[in-house]
Each structure stands twice: as C-alpha cells, then as structure tokens.
Amino acid sequence: MTDAPDIHNLTGAYALDAMVAADRYAFEDHVVRCPTCTYEVREFREVAAHLAVAVARAPAAAVRERMLAGIEPSPKCPRRSTWLAIFRSLVGRRELWPLIGAVSVMAVLAFAGVAERSRPQRSRNPIGHEGART
Amino acid sequence: MTVRGDPVETIPAAAQRDRVRRALAELTFLQRETILLAYYEGLTYQEVSQLLRLPAGTVETRMREGLVRLSARLRGRP
Numbered sequence: 001m002t003d004a005p006d007i008h009n010l011t012g013a014y015a016l017d018a019m020v021a022a023d024r025y026a027f028e029d030h031v032v033r034c035p036t037c038t039y040e041v042r043e044f045r046e047v048a049a050h051l052a053v054a055v056a057r058a059p060a061a062a063v064r065e066r067m068l069a070g071i072e073p074s075p076k077c078p079r080r081s082t083w084l085a086i087f088r089s090l091v092g093r094r095e096l097w098p099l100i101g102a103v104s105v106m107a108v109l110a111f112a113g114v115a116e117r118s119r120p121q122r123s124r125n126p127i128g129h130e131g132a133r134t
Numbered sequence: 135m136t137v138r139g140d141p142v143e144t145i146p147a148a149a150q151r152d153r154v155r156r157a158l159a160e161l162t163f164l165q166r167e168t169i170l171l172a173y174y175e176g177l178t179y180q181e182v183s184q185l186l187r188l189p190a191g192t193v194e195t196r197m198r199e200g201l202v203r204l205s206a207r208l209r210g211r212p
Contacts, residue, residue, distance in 0.1 A: 009191065046205065051169075054158070
C-alpha cells in the first residue's frame with residue numbers, strides 16, 4: 001500500500017495513532033518524503049493535544065453498555081453480604097481468634113446462667129400442672 | 135463553603151474544554167465519531183470502519199476532514 005494515491009488521506013489516522021503497526025511503518029516511509037503530509041500530521045497532533053483537554057466526555061454507547069452490564073448482576077440488597085463480609089473478616093484475622101473464643105465462651109456461660117436461673121420458675125409449672133392433675 | 139482548586143488554573147481549563155467541545159459539535163456526525171472512536175476509544179481506523187460499517191477509505195477521509203476543521207476552529211480560523 002506504500003505510496004498508493006490515497007495515502008495522503010492517512011494523515012488523520014496517523015496523527016490519532018489509529019493504525020496497526022504495518023500501516024504505520026508504511027505511512028512513515030511516505031511522510032518523510034511528503035512535505036504536505038508532514039505539515040498536516042504536525043497540525044493534527046496539535047488538535048489531538050487539544051482533544052486531551054476535553055477528555056471527560058459521556059462514554060460511548062458500547063462503553064456504557066459494558067458499564068451497565070457490570071452493574072446489573074450486583075445484589076440489590078447488600079445487607080446479607082455485608083454481615084457475611086464482617087463475619088469473614090473476623091474469622092480471617094488469626095489474632096482475633098482468642099478474643100472470638102473468649103467471647104463465645106462468655107456467651108455460652110451467660111446463656112447457661114440465664115437458663116439455670118430460669119429453671120426453678122419453669123420447673124414450678126410442671127409441678128403446678130401435676131398438682132392440678134392429682 | 136470552600137472553593138476547590140485554583141480558580142486561576144481552573145477557569146481557563148474549563149474555557150478551553152468548552153472551546154474544544156464546541157469545535158467538535160460543529161463537525162458532521164461521521165467526522166466527529168471517527169475521530170472520537172480513534173482518539174478516546176483507541177480504535178484503529180480499520181476497527182472504526184468495521185464498527186460503523188463503512189469502507190476504510192471513507193473513515194480515513196472523514197478523520198482527516200474532521201481534523202482539518204478542528205484545526206481551523208481551534209486556531210481561530212472560520
């Protein structure tokens with residue numbers, strides 16, 4: 001494609017770096033011998049520098065679709081996964097294991113204590129029932 | 135309420151951005167899209183031609199025309 005009649009048309013694509021390597025090399029061979037293309041490429045590179053300033057544009061449709069596709073599968077209600085994340089982060093930290101163990105033991109003891117204290121009240125009821133039956 | 139950023143820097147940058155956007159808005163649809171797809175999305179002109187279902191030669195021409203017009207606008211030529 002070197003020096004095809006329409007090679008001058010490629011100044012824009014070259015200045016925007018929108019070429020595969022083979023095309024770029026072919027165009028670079030041409031541009032060193034073509035003052036018009038050399039001038040245009042320099043001019044277009046300046047434009048490209050201006051475009052960098054306006055970079056914060058709304059994403060193209062394809063990009064937006066990809067972004068939305070990434071968003072949709074995420075859970076609508078994050079509460080359960082948040083608790084799960086907290087649980088995992090606690091379990092994952094080995095230095096917290098003794099603390100978790102101590103808290104668990106205290107919880108079991110506290111539960112046992114409550115159960116123990118409430119037993120006489122509960123055991124009174126069956127007696128009451130038995131008393132009613134006899 | 136605090137003012138973020140250096141106003142001396144920010145305002146010319148915003149004005150410059152507006153100028154570039156206005157210049158882009160004056161291009162034809164194909165001139166603008168071919169340039170934006172190449173520049174912002176990093177596509178080659180062949181990829182742009184596949185995406186827009188246009189001959190590669192047309193994409194080359196539209197890119198070049200668009201850049202000629204942008205250059206004229208940004209240099210203050212009509």
